[in-house]
Amino acid sequence: MGRTDYLDKLNDKQREAAMCTEGPLLILAGAGSGKTSTMTHRIAYLIREMDVSPYNILAVTFTNKAAKEMRERVQKLIGEGVNMWILTFHSACLRILRRHAEVLDFGRDFAVYDPTDQKTVVKNICKELNIDTKKFTPSYFLGIISHCKENRISPKEYNAIYGTDFKEQMVGNVYERYDSTLRKNNAMDFDDLLLKTVELFEQNEDILEQYQNRFRYIMVDEYQDTNMIQYTFVKLLADARDRDGNVRRNLCVVGDDDQCIYQWRGADIRNILEFEKDFPGAKTVKLEQNYRSTANILAAAHSVISHNKGRKAKKLWTDAEDGKKIIYYNADDEKDEAYFIAGEINRIEGGSEMKGSGDYRQFAILYRTNAQSRTFEEALSRRGIPYRVLGGLRYYDRKEIKDMMCYMRLVQNRADDLALVRIINEPKRGIGGKTLEKLRTLAQVRGTSLFDVLLDDDVISSFSSKVSENLRTLAGLIETYGIEQENMKLSDLYDGLLVNSGYLKALEDQHTVEAESRIENLMEFKSVIVGYEKEDPNMGLAEFMERIALLADVDNHDSEENAVTLMTLHSAKGLEFPYVFMPGMEDGLFPGWRAFDREDGLEEERRLCYVGITRAKKRLWMTSARMRTLYGRTDYTRESVFLHELDQNLLEGDGIYERKERREDGLFRDGASGRTPIKPFDQLKYAQAQTKKKAAAMAAAAAADFAPGDKVAHAKFGEGTVLEVNGKVIRIEFKDQVRKLALGIAPIEKL
DNA sequence: CTCAACTAGGTTTTT
DNA sequence: CCTAGTTGAG
Numbered sequence: 001m002g003r004t005d006y007l008d009k010l011n012d013k014q015r016e017a018a019m020c021t022e023g024p025l026l027i028l029a030g031a032g033s034g035k036t037s038t039m040t041h042r043i044a045y046l047i048r049e050m051d052v053s054p055y056n057i058l059a060v061t062f063t064n065k066a067a068k069e070m071r072e073r074v075q076k077l078i079g080e081g082v083n084m085w086i087l088t089f090h091s092a093c094l095r096i097l098r099r100h101a102e103v104l105d106f107g108r109d110f111a112v113y114d115p116t117d118q119k120t121v122v123k124n125i126c127k128e129l130n131i132d133t134k135k136f137t138p139s140y141f142l143g144i145i146s147h148c149k150e151n152r153i154s155p156k157e158y159n160a161i162y163g164t165d166f167k168e169q170m171v172g173n174v175y176e177r178y179d180s181t182l183r184k185n186n187a188m189d190f191d192d193l194l195l196k197t198v199e200l201f202e203q204n205e206d207i208l209e210q211y212q213n214r215f216r217y218i219m220v221d222e223y224q225d226t227n228m229i230q231y232t233f234v235k236l237l238a239d240a241r242d243r244d245g246n247v248r249r250n251l252c253v254v255g256d257d258d259q260c261i262y263q264w265r266g267a268d269i270r271n272i273l274e275f276e277k278d279f280p281g282a283k284t285v286k287l288e289q290n291y292r293s294t295a296n297i298l299a300a301a302h303s304v305i306s307h308n309k310g311r312k313a314k315k316l317w318t319d320a321e322d323g324k325k326i327i328y329y330n331a332d333d334e335k336d337e338a339y340f341i342a343g344e345i346n347r348i349e350g351g352s353e354m355k356g357s358g359d360y361r362q363f364a365i366l367y368r369t370n371a372q373s374r375t376f377e378e379a380l381s382r383r384g385i386p387y388r389v390l391g392g393l394r395y396y397d398r399k400e401i402k403d404m405m406c407y408m409r410l411v412q413n414r415a416d417d418l419a420l421v422r423i424i425n426e427p428k429r430g431i432g433g434k435t436l437e438k439l440r441t442l443a444q445v446r447g448t449s450l451f452d453v454l455l456d457d458d459v460i461s462s463f464s465s466k467v468s469e470n471l472r473t474l475a476g477l478i479e480t481y482g483i484e485q486e487n488m489k490l491s492d493l494y495d496g497l498l499v500n501s502g503y504l505k506a507l508e509d510q511h512t513v514e515a516e517s518r519i520e521n522l523m524e525f526k527s528v529i530v531g532y533e534k535e536d537p538n539m540g541l542a543e544f545m546e547r548i549a550l551l552a553d554v555d556n557h558d559s560e561e562n563a564v565t566l567m568t569l570h571s572a573k574g575l576e577f578p579y580v581f582m583p584g585m586e587d588g589l590f591p592g593w594r595a596f597d598r599e600d601g602l603e604e605e606r607r608l609c610y611v612g613i614t615r616a617k618k619r620l621w622m623t624s625a626r627m628r629t630l631y632g633r634t635d636y637t638r639e640s641v642f643l644h645e646l647d648q649n650l651l652e653g654d655g656i657y658e659r660k661e662r663r664e665d666g667l668f669r670d671g672a673s674g675r676t677p678i679k680p681f682d683q684l685k686y687a688q689a690q691t692k693k694k695a696a697a698m699a700a701a702a703a704a705d706f707a708p709g710d711k712v713a714h715a716k717f718g719e720g721t722v723l724e725v726n727g728k729v730i731r732i733e734f735k736d737q738v739r740k741l742a743l744g745i746a747p748i749e750k751l
Numbered sequence: 752c753t754c755a756a757c758t759a760g761g762t763t764t765t766t
Numbered sequence: 767c768c769t770a771g772t773t774g775a776g
Contacts, residue, residue: 062766090766115765134760190766265765369763371767391765425752432752550766570764592763608764631762632767 004049006077010034010041017285018042021050021217024238024279025252026272030316031301031614032292032576035254039219040070042252043084044077046217054084058215058237061088062222064551066574070221085215089230090190090550093197097188098546100200100207109413109542111187112549116397117418118142118178118189125177131170141174148175149191150227150266152198155179185449186415190550194229201236212240216250222574223255223275227266235278249279257312258305261570261608263600273312290316290614292576294323296650297620301613303647308603325652326620328643333627334372334584338379341365341581344621345385345564348579353618360386363564364577366612368590371630372583373566380564390567396548400507400518401525405548407497411481412541414451417443421450427506429470435463451478477501485541491529493541498522569612580616582609585624585640602641609642622646 007015014034017027018041029035043059046052061067071086085092094112101108113121122138125131148158155176162168182188188196201208218238220226226234238251253275260269276282290298298318305311327344331337345363350356365376373389380387396402403426406419413419425431442459443450453459454475460468477500485493498504504522507515532539532547565577569590584590591605598604613620624639 064766088766137761139761193766261764264763371762374767428753430752434752568764590763594763630767 004045006044007041010038011289013285013287013289014038014041017287018045020252020283020285021046021052022250024249024275024282026223026275026282026284027252027254027287028284028312028314029254029256029287030290030314031256031259031611032290033287033316034289034291035221035256035287036066036070036073038287039221039252039254040073040077043074043219047078047082052217054082056214056216057084057219058092058217059084059086059219060092060221060234061086062225063574064088064091066221067091088550089233090193091546093193093233094546094550096197096211097193097200100204103204103207104196104200106183106188106196107186107413107415109186111185111409111413111416111419112193112546113182113187113189113418114396114549115142115190116402117187120418120422121178121181122174125174125181128177129170129173131174136170141171141178144171145175145178146191147266149189149195150229152195152229152232184415185417186413187418191229194233198229198232198236201233208236209240212237216240216248218251220251220253221255222259223253224257224260224269224272225255225262225267226271227262227268231268231271238279251279258308258607259573259611261573261604261611263604264598273310286314288314288316290318290320292617293318293614294320294618296323296325297613297616300326300620300646300650301610303650304606304613304642304645305610307645308606324619326622326646326650327652328585329621329623330639331623331625334375334625334629335379337583337623337625338375340623341376341583341621342379342383342385344581345380345579346383348619358562360562360564362578363581364572364575364579364615365564365566365581365583366569366572366615367566367582367584368569368592368608369584370568372589376566376583386561386563387566388561388563390565391571396551398518398521400503400522403503404494404498404522404525405545407478407501407503408494408541408545410451410478411485411493411497412545414478414482415449417450420454423501424474427502429474430467431470435467451475455479474501490533490539490541490544491526494526494529569608572615573611576615576617578616578618579621580612580619581621581623582612583623583625584628585622585643586628586637587640588635588637589628589630590640590642606642606645 007018010018011034014037017025017038021042027035027038029038039059043057046057047054059067059070061070067086067088071082071084074084074086075082085095087095097104097106097110098108101110119138119142122141123133126133126136126138126141148154153161155172158175159169159172163172182192201211215237218234220234234251234253238249240248242248253272255272257269257272260267260272263269271278276284293301295318298316298320302316329337329340331340345360348354348363349358349360354362367373367376370391377387377389396405403423406416406422409416409419410423421436424436439450439453439459443453446453454471457472460471460475462468463471477497481488481493481496488496504519507519507522529544532544536543569582590609591602595601595605622643624637624643626637628635628637
């Protein structure tokens with residue numbers, strides 16, 4: 001037995017969980033209760049005390065970030081680097097599938113299609129089937145397809161079950177074609193990674209056994225967010241038998257039913273609620289001591305989440321001080337909200353708590369939707385506060401990055417028609433719809449990939465000399481690098497493709513600001529590649545693609561960077577910050593409208609709110625805006641249900657935070673401020689209000705522009721109308737669009 | 752075939 | 767507000 005003093009850092013419950021190594025174990029870990037610490041210590045304990053080889057341990061998480069953190073912390077505990085499977089569900093499956101691809105009739109280098117690729121595939125199918133994509137959007141089909149895959153309904157089964165009406169037949173048709181297209185392209189989507197792995201296990205007992213024997217100890221993080229297929233994956237691996245026939249089930253799952261926020265994506269909260277039923281003899285350990293937040297923050301979180309029904313009984317407690325109260329600010333509009341938050345960050349940073357240390361990493365602004373980030377970016381940069389935005393448009397979704405990735409994908413996997421179509425005329429090679437159509441039909445008739453058609457010189461020669469020349473060059477390029485990739489450095493391959501494809505030159509010739517920034521992005525991508533190379537000098541193309549395919553934007557951020565963090569509440573799960581802002585606390589935004597479609601939609605939003613509140617260590621702000629412009633429309637709002645549910649005693653003052661400063665542009669009259677009284681939330685009224693909302697909002701917006709006694713003037717301005725109040729231009733109506741203008745436009749007299 | 756100009760539609764959350 | 771798709775002129 002080694003020294004176990006590293007376990008002293010754990011509290012009794014945590015230690016109990018860490019040292020319980022055999023049989024099924026459920027760790028109900030409340031927010032901030034030292035979940036990761038417990039898990040990593042458990043792994044360390046297995047290795048150091050129970051003589052378990054790291055080789056025999058599998059730990060799965062949902063995010064790369066969580067996997068990375070766990071690995072780092074385990075390494076710290078047991079010393080040297082360990083080659084252990086601490087991976088996300090998807091990357092674990094991907095690894096398994098690469099090894100056994102042939103068994104499933106896939107090529108070893110199958111591609112992984114991201115949502116953009118999926119959309120393209122469905123779009124093409126819709127075109128083939130003459131489906132009006134305005135009536136049925138690609139995402140409509142993809143939603144159903146994904147749902148099917150999560151619940152293991154094959155296209156055949158779907159048709160058998162649902163083939164009744166026209167719409168369902170159409171969906172079934174699309175699903176079937178989607179599936180065969182991916183297979184033909186030697187590609188899998190995210191859902192496939194799990195689905196095919198489960199199928200592999202079920203259809204090949206020997207392979208399953210091989211993994212069962214290897215992974216004798218399995219741990220699952222965020223178990224509350226597992227869906228049906230993930231559950232099956234875990235169950236298959238855990239239901240192993242020992243030599244003497246006993247079921248082993250050394251499965252440890254960790255989670256918190258209050259933090260289940262992915263039900264909309266198929267997560268099944270029952271997995272955690274019924275763990276003890278699924279795995280008889282399971283032991284349950286509850287971690288209820290919170291080490292993260294002040295007592296006030298914890299109480300606030302509790303006052304909100306306790307409105308949910310059907311929770312596992314547990315209550316977090318803490319030794320920490322009460323701390324400051326929660327600040328609520330009801331802003332005029334989203335700009336005012338953003339300026340307030342920027343001001344508060346300045347105030348705290350320069351205040352007694354931080355004494356101007358300039359450490360902006362301590363702040364986070366957590367919003368419901370990515371669309372909200374813009375206003376904050378503006379307000380923060382005006383005040384010179386550094387920030388970084390996570391999520392939103394993914395780095396790898398940028399056109400130029402995707403294009404280069406497609407070049408690389410094609411080199412790796414020539415059957416990837418999607419990639420070829422994307423880059424065949426990028427840069428411009430004079431290949432339009434007609435040429436492409438010809439190639440497509442040929443490929444279809446011959447039953448080969450598009451690329452194979454390009455290699456047929458007879459075909460190529462039939463085009464005009466310019467086109468055929470270009471196509472030959474392209475095909476040659478891909479072919480050459482296909483051969484050379486083996487003994488090439490990854491970054492050289494990238495450079496080679498970038499230059500020899502003409503992609504870089506085409507951008508350089510544009511001489512526009514946009515092209516410049518694209519080139520910059522491509523250079524940045526190169527440094528990403530070089531970074532990977534440094535990590536592993538032998539990294540091949542396949543491995544690189546694999547690593548990058550499953551990367552989310554959130555994983556890409558540098559946590560060392562001194563900046564305020566802006567991200568969605570969803571991405572914030574698992575993180576913590578001393579100072580947290582939760583803007584947009586308005587019905588319709590948070591909780592979002594869609595929450596009312598589902599039976600327990602509101603409960604899920606409430607859990608999201610709980611997640612947000614419990615991210616805060618020291619202080620928490622909540623804000624709302626009385627008027628909000630989102631997606632170009634301005635609407636009046638009302639305060640979020642969650643604000644009403646919050647224990648009002650925990651709010652500073654009586655819930656009203658007096659504004660410290662006014663916006664200097666003077667768009668709003670002083671008399672306009674004032675707080676809507678708190679009324680109990682009434683869902684029915686709320687729904688009715690929604691139907692009348694548009695008309696009311698339009699009338700209200702018009703009335704809001706001026707008050708009785710204001711000097712109002714209209715004037716024609718080109719094709720639009722200018723509205724001026726008290727000598728200041730408020731807005732311009734242009735055709736049917738209303739554009740609010742930045743100040744600085746000339747007053748009417750001067751027009 | 753390419754480019755620019757315009758229109759229409761869609762906007763929660765992610766591996 | 768965005769962007770993706772369409773249209774029409776070169």
